[in-house]
Amino acid sequence: MKVRLSIRGCRIIALLALAAGILFYYRSYFFFDVYIDITRAGPGPFSVGAVLLSFGAAVALTWGLLYLGRLKRHGWTALLMLAVLAAPPVYTGAKLLANGATAPDPGFSLALHEAFTALHREAVAGGTAVTVDFRKMSGGRPWERMLIFGPYSSGEQVNKALGFQWTQEDFFTSHERDYRILFVQGDRVVGELGFDGLIRSAPSEYKPGEAVFELTNKPDPYGAGDHPTVFELSPARTGETS
Known part of the structure; x- marks a missing residue:
């Protein structure tokens, strides 16, 4: 009798531990899903590994419930449990694929960053002022619109300006010197460039022939220590139009 009670007690403890594991599993998934929404992450080693790990955890939790609950022979029960527990990683996997399909071209964004960094140094x-022609910086990659978003822009403002749903971030830009420049072709963001400084025309939209600016490095009235100057980007007085 004592042995039977001991086995039953161990089973109850194991079921409680399994229930706690399931709660932790769903809670962890929630934070991972928020991370994907904020970063717009696509398929990559970390994200794909996390999805596969979550799916493996779902299988393990399903097996644990079936074994401890003595439901091993009920096939439909097993499938239902697995479907409920595996739904989060399957949904996340689909979201990663969708993000990957709509993500900016990393090669384009890198080329923009490198060209802009060279202009910074110049x-x-x-x-003196340096001319920044974003069409020439694009290296022949096509885009139809360039949109500039200033400090504290929300994801809702970004999506409204784009004309389609692209980001779920609450704060697309986070501080008073944080600017983001998006390059759009059709209904897709094909390139992205961050700028830490001041842009005199944000938020604004430009066509390729209009996206000519002047970059200057000026003393910052609010700067001190390691940041005595600030980069300022302003539309060129004259420029090619199309």
């Missing part, structure tokens, strides 16, 4: 070294 502005600092020369001490």
Whole structure:
């Protein structure tokens, strides 16, 4: 009798531990899902690994419930439990694929960043205004619209300006010097560039022939220590139009 009670007690403890594991599983998935929404992450080693790990956890939890609940022979019960527990990683996997299909071209974004960094150095070294022609910086990659979003822009404002749903971030830009420049072709964001400084025309939209600016490195009245200057980007006085 004592042995039977001991086995039953162990089974109850194991079921309680399994229930706690299921709660932790769903809670962890919630934070991972929020991370994907904020970062717009697509398929990658970390994200795919997390999805596969979650699916493996769903299988393990299903087996544990069936074994401890003595439901091993009920096939439909097993399928139902697995479907409920595996739904989060399957949904997340679909979201990763969708994000990957709509993500900016990483090669385009990298080329923009490298070209812009070179112009930064030129502005600092020369001490004069440097012309920034975003169409030339694109390296022949096509885009129809360039949109600039200033500090504290919300995801809702970004989606409204784009004309389609692209981001779920609450705060697309986070501080008073945080600007994001998006390059749009049709209904897809094909390139993205971050800018830490001041842009005199944000938020604004430009066609390729209009996206000509001047980059200057000026003393920052609010700067101190390691940041005595600030980069300023403003539309060129004259520029090619199309």
